[in-house]
Amino acid sequence: MSISTHHLVNKFYTFVWILNCTQAFDTEIHDYMENISDIKSLLSIPKDIVILSHRNPDGDAIGSSLGLYWFLKNQGHKVNVIFPSEYPDFVAWMPDADKITICDLDKDFAIRCIDNTDVIFCLDFNALDRVDPMEQAISDSKAVKIMIDHHMYPEGFADHMLSKTDSSSTCELIFDFISMLGQSQLIDGKIADCLLTGIITDTGSFKYNIYPSTLRVAASLLERGANNDFIQEEIFNSMNEKELRLLGHCLYNRMEVIDELETGIIWLTKDDFEKFDIKRGDTEGIVNQILKMKKVKIAAFIKEQPSIIKLSLRSKGDFSVQEIATKYFKGGGHKNASGGYFYGSLNNCIERFKRSVKTQLEAEKTS
C-alpha cells in the first residue's frame, strides 16, 4: 500500500501530539489541538461513520464502540458499529448493542458499510489482522481512518492515531478524545455507562492497569451519571448455571500447574465445547482464576477451536506474556495480558507454550 507524504507527515504529528497528551480534561489540552482541530472540523458536519473493533470483542471493545457511537449519533452522524465476531452476553444490556453488525453473520453488509463510509474509527486494536475478514476492505477504503487504542506496537494503517499504552483501556481514551474535542459536556449517562464498562473490564474492576488518569476519568463518569452498581452486577454476577459448572470442570479436570515454571494452564478440547454447549463469551475470565494461586505467576487458557488453537495469556509482575504471544503465537497485547493462536494439535500447542515459558525464564535469569 502506498501512503502519500502528506499522510506520513500527518501520522508523525498526530502520534507526537498523542504521546504528549497525558491529561484528560478540556482545560489542560489546548497545547495539543493542532491535529484534533482537523478531526473536529471533519466531524463538524454530519458524516457516515463506521466504528470497528476486534474479533472476540470484550467489554472494552464494545464499551468504547458504543460510547463513541452515542457521542457521534447524538450529533447527527450516521454511525454503524461493526465487529468481526459476536460479543458476549454480559454486555448485551448495553444501549443499541443489538444494532451492532457482526461481520461473521452479515459480511456483505459489513463490507458495503466500509466501502461507502467517510470516516472509520478503529477502536481497541492496532493490527489489521484483528479484524480479519474486513482487513482488505479497510486497507482499500478512502475513508479517513482514526485509530484509538492502548496496545503496544501499533501498525501504521490509520491517518490519525491516539495510541497510548499507559492508559487502562480504550474507553478511558475515548473519554480523553471527547475531552480533546472540547466536548466532554456532551458525555451523558448513557455514554458514561458504556465507557465505565470498558474501564471496569480492562482493569478487573479497578484491580490492575490503573493510572491516576483512570480514577479521574472514572470519577468523572460517575459524575455524569454512570451506574457503577448496575454495571458491576451485569458483568460479574450474571453467570448462568452452565458457565459456573464449566468453571468447575476447568479447575478440576483441565488444569495443570507446573511449580518450577510458576505456571498454570487450563485447556479445553473441541469435545468440551460440545459437551458443555460452550458459546462465545462463556469462557471469559477463566484464565484469571489461575492467577488466584499465590505460587502462579504465569497463566494460559488454551482452547481448541474448529480450525485454530486460541491462547489467552496472563502474568503477574515483570514476566511479559506479550513477548510470548508475539514470538511464539502470532499474537500480541499487553505485558500482563495477551493472546495469540496456533495451527496444529492442542497437545503441540500446550508443549510449545511450556517450552516458550521455560526459554523466556532462562533468558531472564541470564540477562
Ligand code: 5GP
Ligand atoms: P484475551 O485473553 O482477553 O482474549 O486478550 C488479552 C489481550 O490480548 C487483549 O488486549 C487482546 O487484545 C490481546 N489479544 C488476544 N488475542 C490476540 C491475538 O490473536 N492477536 C493480538 N495481536 N492480540 C491479541
Ligand code: MN
Ligand atoms: Mn482494551
